[in-house]
Amino acid sequence: MTAAEHAASGWLQSAANAECRERVWKLGLLTGLKCEDDGTYAPANFERALVLDRLIQLRQPRRILEIGTGRGLGCLSIAASARSHGVSVEITTLDLSPPDLRIRWPIEIDGTRQVLDASRREVWGRHIDPALTAVVREVAGLTTRTLPALVAEGRPFDLIFIDAGHDLYSVVHDLAYSTKLLAPGGAVLMDDFAPLEEFGLGTCVVAPQARRFFGKVEIFATEGLVFGGAVQPEAPRGMVLLTEPIAQDVSVSRARLLAWRVAEFVLRLCHAPQFFPLRTTRP
Numbered sequence: 001m002t003a004a005e006h007a008a009s010g011w012l013q014s015a016a017n018a019e020c021r022e023r024v025w026k027l028g029l030l031t032g033l034k035c036e037d038d039g040t041y042a043p044a045n046f047e048r049a050l051v052l053d054r055l056i057q058l059r060q061p062r063r064i065l066e067i068g069t070g071r072g073l074g075c076l077s078i079a080a081s082a083r084s085h086g087v088s089v090e091i092t093t094l095d096l097s098p099p100d101l102r103i104r105w106p107i108e109i110d111g112t113r114q115v116l117d118a119s120r121r122e123v124w125g126r127h128i129d130p131a132l133t134a135v136v137r138e139v140a141g142l143t144t145r146t147l148p149a150l151v152a153e154g155r156p157f158d159l160i161f162i163d164a165g166h167d168l169y170s171v172v173h174d175l176a177y178s179t180k181l182l183a184p185g186g187a188v189l190m191d192d193f194a195p196l197e198e199f200g201l202g203t204c205v206v207a208p209q210a211r212r213f214f215g216k217v218e219i220f221a222t223e224g225l226v227f228g229g230a231v232q233p234e235a236p237r238g239m240v241l242l243t244e245p246i247a248q249d250v251s252v253s254r255a256r257l258l259a260w261r262v263a264e265f266v267l268r269l270c271h272a273p274q275f276f277p278l279r280t281t282r283p
């Protein structure tokens, strides 16, 4: 199992099987397309669904938590992968946005690309197979409320996909609670390892911390490798896979989380041009 998981990193480039790629592509057009300011459409890291598919196939997780529902590519592709691989799953997905909130929604329907003003409930209800949505439980609210509530429920998860707030505090908070919520032998997948982007700061900072709590930390590029659409093709964004959790009984310190709130404020300045000690001398 572990050796095979290692292969997940190099596996994307050699491409998933055609059925999986087709399944992800179709769901991606409905739930993961992006539309740039100039009106061009592109897949937004649909590759995350290929990685999730691989993890479902290899690990056969039953209880799955997604942190950050977005428009649903993550949780719906997990449901579709589970069906394809014959795995029975219960998916809980968390988002600050409730299912009825209308948002800007780039989408391709019957070959026509357009931007809708629509909610998850509307798009899922019209375009997604009800057998997929049936295994997804949506929970609305900030993770600072919903994750402690899940801990209080005492329900562990076999696979946790962290993909909500990408600011430093949110990533630290969500990883700390995910580690607490993880079942023995479970795995955490984090999206958006992106050292060249400001929003990548959180995942880059927590990856070394995660090494103290997980026996294996794998970082691999994903964005655009199969479906195209990378923002920086020469340095594509990646994901972090944490496996072999070391400690069985961890607790989250609220006092230390508060310290990270302060740290976030200070560390954000590292991206502010006016604080960088380099100036251009213009002729």
Ligand SMILES: C[S@@+](CC[C@H](N)C(=O)[O-])C[C@H]1O[C@@H](n2cnc3c(N)ncnc32)[C@H](O)[C@@H]1O
Pocket: 031, 032, 048, 066, 067, 068, 069, 070, 071, 072, 073, 074, 075, 094, 095, 096, 097, 141, 142, 143, 144, 163, 164, 165, 166, 170
């Ligand atoms: C990148 S999208 C998630 C994409 C989704 N995981 C997928 O694979 O399609 C991030 C989502 O996280 C939600 N989010 C951001 N910060 C959050 C927070 N603090 N608590 C809960 N949800 C949050 C946003 O509303 C957004 O819908």
